[in-house]
Amino acid sequence: MDGTIVEKQRFPSPNPHIDVYLVTYMCQGLKIKGFLAEPKAFGMYDGFLYLRGGIKNVGQVRLARITQFAAEGFVVMAPFYRGNQGGEGNEDFAGEDRYDALASFKVLEHHKKVNKERIHVFGFSRGGAMALHTAILEPKVRSVVVWGGVSDMELTYWERLDLRRMMKRVIGGTPSKYPERYKWRTPLYEAERIQAPVLIIHGEKDENVSVEHAYRLEKRLQELNKCVTAWYFPKFTHYFPPKENRETVKRLTEWMKSQ
Numbered sequence: 001m002d003g004t005i006v007e008k009q010r011f012p013s014p015n016p017h018i019d020v021y022l023v024t025y026m027c028q029g030l031k032i033k034g035f036l037a038e039p040k041a042f043g044m045y046d047g048f049l050y051l052r053g054g055i056k057n058v059g060q061v062r063l064a065r066i067t068q069f070a071a072e073g074f075v076v077m078a079p080f081y082r083g084n085q086g087g088e089g090n091e092d093f094a095g096e097d098r099y100d101a102l103a104s105f106k107v108l109e110h111h112k113k114v115n116k117e118r119i120h121v122f123g124f125s126r127g128g129a130m131a132l133h134t135a136i137l138e139p140k141v142r143s144v145v146v147w148g149g150v151s152d153m154e155l156t157y158w159e160r161l162d163l164r165r166m167m168k169r170v171i172g173g174t175p176s177k178y179p180e181r182y183k184w185r186t187p188l189y190e191a192e193r194i195q196a197p198v199l200i201i202h203g204e205k206d207e208n209v210s211v212e213h214a215y216r217l218e219k220r221l222q223e224l225n226k227c228v229t230a231w232y233f234p235k236f237t238h239y240f241p242p243k244e245n246r247e248t249v250k251r252l253t254e255w256m257k258s259q
């Protein structure tokens with residue numbers, strides 16, 4: 001069944017207060033790998049689904065990052081997506097692999113330390129589209145944070161010359177030839193199904209994912225009368241300086257807990 005953990009092994013944690021496990025869970029008959037990080041202290045916690053950016057070996061899940069979120073008082077699940085780090089199947093860039101995120105949500109729902117009414121979804125970069133797809137597919141999502149996130153797959157194709165070969169290979173062609181394949185991967189077209197409040201975080205000097213993605217998402221959600229908040233940072237790129245990064249993590253987790 002999707003979201004069932006079939007293997008769980010302890011993994012070295014960079015934080016003495018956080019337990020980390022490498023887990024294998026089921027999704028659509030495939031065995032998918034991911035990290036699970038949870039505070040050692042007894043109690044119930046909000047769930048936090050962390051959706052990474054990149055593809056394959058680019059933008060892998062970093063333990064320091066997920067334990068940083070777990071230390072703010074969350075049980076964190078971070079899937080590697082299908083076909084990565086020993087997982088079965090093939091990653092397809094916000095295509096069928098969106099169900100890996102959905103099954104990870106179910107992993108958190110089944111977790112004994114998680115308040116299943118309070119599971120939040122966080123997506124960075126390409127993970128932004130994954131987070132939005134998860135909220136489209138799962139009405140129980142409590143809140144969504146999209147940081148430097150992709151909202152329009154066709155826009156990514158035209159903006160990122162360095163990704164075009166990969167996108168043509170994974171998606172099967174160009175937006176001109178297969179517009180419906182890019183549309184299917186673009187959460188803007190189904191945003192009316194999002195019920196959770198959305199927080200958008202974006203550096204205006206971002207050259208990996210232009211701020212236009214954030215503007216389009218904010219505009220679309222406002223048109224649909226959805227609950228949307230946007231934090232724009234005029235001086236920052238795709239990656240925030242360490243101090244501001246920590247401050248933003250603190251702020252966004254406080255925002256999540258207030259939802």
